[in-house]
Amino acid sequence: MSTTTVGADDPHWVDGNALAGPLGEIMGADLTVADLTCAGCRMTRPLAAMRVFDRAPGLVARCPGCGDVVMRLVRTTARALVDLRGSLVVSLPLPRV
Amino acid sequence: MVLDVDGWVGHVPGQHVDVRLTAPDGYTAQRSYSISSAPLPDRFEVTVQTVADGEVSPHLVDVAEPGDQLEIRGPVGGWFVRRPTDPRPALLIGGGSGVAPLMSMVRAATAPTRLLYSTRSPSDALFTADLASAEAAGGDLVAVTHVYTRVAPAGWPAPPRRLDADTLARVAWPHDAHAVAFVCGPTGFVETVADLLVTIGHNPATIRTERFGPTKG
Structure with missing residues (x-):
């Protein structure tokens, strides 16, 4: 069984849950509940379950299975850039009517 | 705060x-x-x-x-959430300060809720009094189980040990309860517990996780 002790060697990533605020602000919807299909390994997971590397000029979401980048989000002073080339499909739940 | x-x-x-x-x-x-x-x-x-x-x-x-x-x-955040309209029973598993979002779920519980809280020692545990009162106020709705990994209180029935499949299986809901699971804590803890849940037969599709650690700073 693996240890629960978190130390300095931990990779600097957080859950995709952390994208809810930054993405919601520019997209107007909570994309963390969307299912993304990784272009690298074809696995489909909620964005919330991707790994987000947030110690960079932008936010980089990677597939926890193969490590490929599925989404990048960069903010400039006037624009937000979202790169989704690493996701084959973004599947969003529709609100019930 | x-x-x-x-x-x-x-x-x-x-x-x-x-x-x-x-x-x-x-x-x-x-x-x-x-x-x-x-x-x-x-x-x-x-x-x-x-x-x-x-x-x-x-x-x-x-x-x-x-x-x-x-x-x-x-x-x-719309993924690691327990909506008050969700009637399914829930198993909440927290490691260390990962109990924080689960504490909100316990305080607002409208469906049967079991919390398994793993800390190094009783003095490391957060919300000890709040959990006790939530359990008392919740009647049959809320049940809290503590697991200590380094130091257990005097007279505690089990020696300190890491959360294992046996402990998890004792607290987990029976399969036909169709329970949801929320796991929150440091990365290693969450990975281990999620794997253990699948091992004891929990449906992977109903396990939601939130990882964090000092890297969150």
């Missing part, structure tokens, strides 16, 4: 807020903190664990004073 926000309409248990600090030179740092209070208007509580070399948490814990204003965004 308790924050008053005019016009705050409450949150869904499990959601977080983003806190942003801006330095005089314009440099900004942002971190996410889970809400641990029950949903209420105009006020909420977050739990902040100090990270020694962090950019945000040392300021919030050591520098910020009552009355200070903070820039926040939230409540956010």
Whole structure:
């Protein structure tokens, strides 16, 4: 069984849950509940379950299975850039009517 | 840390807020903190664990004073949430300060809820009194089980040990209860517990996780 002790060697990533605020602000919807299909390994997971590397000029979401980048989000002073080339499909739940 | 926000309409248990600090030179740092209070208007509580070399948490814990204003965004997050309309029973498993969003779920429980809380020792446990009173007030709705990994209280029935499949199986809901599971804690803890849950037969599709650790700073 693996240890629960978190130390300095931990990779600097957080859950995709952390994208809810930054993405919601520019997209107007909570994309963390969307299912993304990784272009690298074809696995489909909620964005919330991707790994987000947030110690960079932008936010980089990677597939926890193969490590490929599925989404990048960069903010400039006037624009937000979202790169989704690493996701084959973004599947969003529709609100019930 | 308790924050008053005019016009705050409450949150869904499990959601977080983003806190942003801006330095005089314009440099900004942002971190996410889970809400641990029950949903209420105009006020909420977050739990902040100090990270020694962090950019945000040392300021919030050591520098910020009552009355200070903070820039926040939230409540956010629609995945690691337990909606009050969800009738399914829930198994909440927290490691260390990962109990924070689960505390909100316990306080707001409207469906049967079991919390398994793993800490190194009783003195490391957060919300000890709040959990006891939530359990007492919840009647049959809320049950709390503590697991200690390093130091157990005197007279504790089990020696300190890491959360294992046997302990998990004793607390878990029977398969036909179709329970949902929420796991929150440091990365290693969450990975281990999620794997154990699948091992004891929990449906992977109904396990939701939130990982964090000192890297969140």
